[in-house]
Amino acid sequence: MNLLEERLAKYTLPQQMIEKGIYPYFREIESKQGTEVEMEGHNVLMFGSNAYTGLTGDERVIEAGIKAMRKYGSGCAGSRFLNGTLDIHVKLEKELAAFVGKDEALCFATGFTVNSGVIPQLLTKDDYIICDDRDHASIVDGRRLSFAKALHYKHNDMADLERTLSKLPDDAVKFIVVDGVFSMEGDLAKLPEIVAFKKKFKNIVIMVDEAHGLGVFGKQGRGVCNHFGLTDEVDLIMGTFSKSLASIGGFIAANKVIINYLRHTARTYIFSASCTPAATASALEALHIIQNEPERIEALWKVTNYALSRFREAGFEIGDTESPIIPLYVRDLEKTFIVTAEAFKNGVFINSVIPPACAPQDTLVRFALMATHTNEQVDKAVAILTKIFKEQGIIK
Numbered sequence: 001m002n003l004l005e006e007r008l009a010k011y012t013l014p015q016q017m018i019e020k021g022i023y024p025y026f027r028e029i030e031s032k033q034g035t036e037v038e039m040e041g042h043n044v045l046m047f048g049s050n051a052y053t054g055l056t057g058d059e060r061v062i063e064a065g066i067k068a069m070r071k072y073g074s075g076c077a078g079s080r081f082l083n084g085t086l087d088i089h090v091k092l093e094k095e096l097a098a099f100v101g102k103d104e105a106l107c108f109a110t111g112f113t114v115n116s117g118v119i120p121q122l123l124t125k126d127d128y129i130i131c132d133d134r135d136h137a138s139i140v141d142g143r144r145l146s147f148a149k150a151l152h153y154k155h156n157d158m159a160d161l162e163r164t165l166s167k168l169p170d171d172a173v174k175f176i177v178v179d180g181v182f183s184m185e186g187d188l189a190k191l192p193e194i195v196a197f198k199k200k201f202k203n204i205v206i207m208v209d210e211a212h213g214l215g216v217f218g219k220q221g222r223g224v225c226n227h228f229g230l231t232d233e234v235d236l237i238m239g240t241f242s243k244s245l246a247s248i249g250g251f252i253a254a255n256k257v258i259i260n261y262l263r264h265t266a267r268t269y270i271f272s273a274s275c276t277p278a279a280t281a282s283a284l285e286a287l288h289i290i291q292n293e294p295e296r297i298e299a300l301w302k303v304t305n306y307a308l309s310r311f312r313e314a315g316f317e318i319g320d321t322e323s324p325i326i327p328l329y330v331r332d333l334e335k336t337f338i339v340t341a342e343a344f345k346n347g348v349f350i351n352s353v354i355p356p357a358c359a360p361q362d363t364l365v366r367f368a369l370m371a372t373h374t375n376e377q378v379d380k381a382v383a384i385l386t387k388i389f390k391e392q393g394i395i396k
Contacts, residue, residue, distance in 0.1 A: 022337040024352040027344070032057040035373050037349070044344065045377055047367045048351040052324055053215045053296055054372030055246035055286045065247075068281030076274045080107075081264075084274035092284045093251065099287065100210070100222055100239065101231040102253035106263055107280070109272045111211055111240030111250030112138040117268025118236070118252050119177060119207070120146035122261075127173040130164055132156065134185065136209060137356070139177050148175065155182075158193045162200075170202040180224030181212035184353050184366060186321030188217075188224060195233040207236035215244020216324060221290045221297050241275075244290065247283040249275040300324060300371035303378060307369055310382045315395045324369035327353070328385065329362065335392050336363040342388045348381045 001009065017023040031038035033056040037046045055061050068088065076084035089107055097105040108114045119142030123129060127148040131139055134155045143150045153161040161176075168174055176197075178189045191208065198204045210223040218226030221244060225231045236254045241247040252262065262269065275283075290296065304324045311318050317329040330336040333354055340352045343365070351366040358364060367381070389395045 017337050020334075020337075022334070022341040024337055024340040024344070027349075035370060035377055039344075039349065042347070044347050044349045045381055046349050047369070047373075047381055048349045049368060049370060050212070050243040051246060051370050052212075052300055052368070053221070053244040053246065053286065053290055054300075054370040055244070055289060058246065058286075058289065060289060061246050061282050061285045064285035065278035065282040068277040072277035074278070075276050078274070079270055079272060080274045081270035086274075086277060086280065088277065088280050088284065089274060092280055092287075095284065095287060096239070096251050097253050099220075099291070100214075100237045100253045101226065102237060103256045104259040105251045105253040106259055106266070106269060107275055108250045108252070108269055109275055110248065111238070111242060112141075113268035113272060114238050114240075114250040114252050115139050115142045115177075115209065116145060117142070117266040118238070118262060119143060119175075120148075121266045122258070123148035123173060123175055125149075127175060128168055130161070130174060130176045132178050132182075132189065134182050134358075135177060135179055136183055136211070139179070139209060143177070148173075155185075156187065156190050158190055161194070162197065165197055165201050165204070168201075172203060174201065174204045175207065176204060177207045177209070179209045179212070181210075181216070181323050181325065183212050183325065184358055184364070185319055185327050186323040186325030187319065188322050191224060191228045191230055191234075195230050198233065205235045206233070207238065208234050209238045211238070211240040211243060211250075212323065212325065214239045215290050215297065216300065220294065241279065241283040241286075245283040245286040247279045247286065249279050249283060296371045300369065303371070303373045303375065304369045306375050307367070307373075307378045307382070310378060311367075314382055314386045316385075316389065317395075326367040326369070327364040328367055328389070329364045330392075330394055331361060331363060332394075333360075333363050335394065336365060338392060339365055339385075339388055339394070342391075343385060346384045346388070348384050350385075 029037050078084040093105040115138035125147040129143050129148045129150050131152045133152045213224040215221040217224045225234045241249040336352050353364045353366050
């Protein structure tokens with residue numbers, strides 16, 4: 001065993017959890033994503049998905065993907081920069097830009113490659129990136145790849161952000177990147193307060209990650225920026241297709257100057273194969289459905305509010321969530337795995353969240369809603385989880 005292998009062999013947490021029978025990851029799904037799925041030979045309620053609009057199994061979305069494969073084939077065999085641009089890529093970009101209220105948009109192969117490609121490309125060594133300390137891993141990696149000076153502020157702590165900004169030179173770009181909806185905790189960025197700093201400090205640029213906001217917040221699901229009425233004040237809006245848009249991919253939307261620059265320089269855009277025809281067409285169809293069926297988002301919020309009230313009544317600690325993402329805090333790593341394993345045995349799929357996705361003292365299980373969930377399904381899940389949490393001494 002060489003030195004590298006010796007070092008890596010010390011990482012044994014997965015093996016420990018497997019031996020205890022509480023390892024929660026990489027479970028195989030044997031059916032379409034929906035409110036109920038087939039896993040390991042039996043039906044479970046799916047409360048671990050990001051498919052907020054419930055469109056992943058919608059026949060219209062599926063058929064759009066099939067038609068695109070028949071017309072364009074299974075892939076593009078190249079990057080957008082060279083041979084991989086299809087007319088449906090351009091159509092989707094135009095519609096996404098209009099949807100989120102920006103001049104233009106660029107589609108990337110994944111949401112992760114949007115953040116890891118856009119953030120480092122825009123800034124120089126004389127600039128500053130300022131992030132919320134609970135920003136998504138893709139933002140963290142984008143920050144690490146940049147030559148700019150990296151700073152962060154305590155989660156949603158506007159006094160800490162202001163102190164950070166006050167120490168920076170006026171003539172430097174101060175690039176604030178924040179999740180619109182925080183993916184593990186479910187709370188919203190304090191966007192009105194962040195935007196207000198534009199009037200107090202010079203050269204502030206704001207980028208909002210709308211991965212968990214699109215299809216959930218704002219008019220027709222246009223996102224958190226629209227929800228707060230601050231689209232024009234936010235410089236860059238990022239989104240993904242893998243949540244509400246029932247596909248895979250991501251995009252960045254901004255003014256023409258920014259998009260023109262990124263179109264020709266963003267490495268994860270020009271050196272990655274373009275979105276597959278099926279993924280592009282599926283996302284486009286999902287976008288149309290979201291805009292034409294407002295009752296879908298209404299249903300999402302109805303079941304979300306019902307679930308929030310049920311968990312609060314049962315005595316769960318759910319933090320400051322304001323979204324279909326409901327964190328059920330455990331605050332113990334092994335118990336987090338136990339809760340997840342016991343829930344699965346009893347027919348409920350939820351996600352274990354441990355470091356680095358959260359702070360060590362904040363381990364939790366993540367319960368997420370779709371527009372297609374019913375109150376009866378929520379009731380069943382809450383009853384099962386309440387019993388498990390009480391047995392583990394997490395709630396009284």
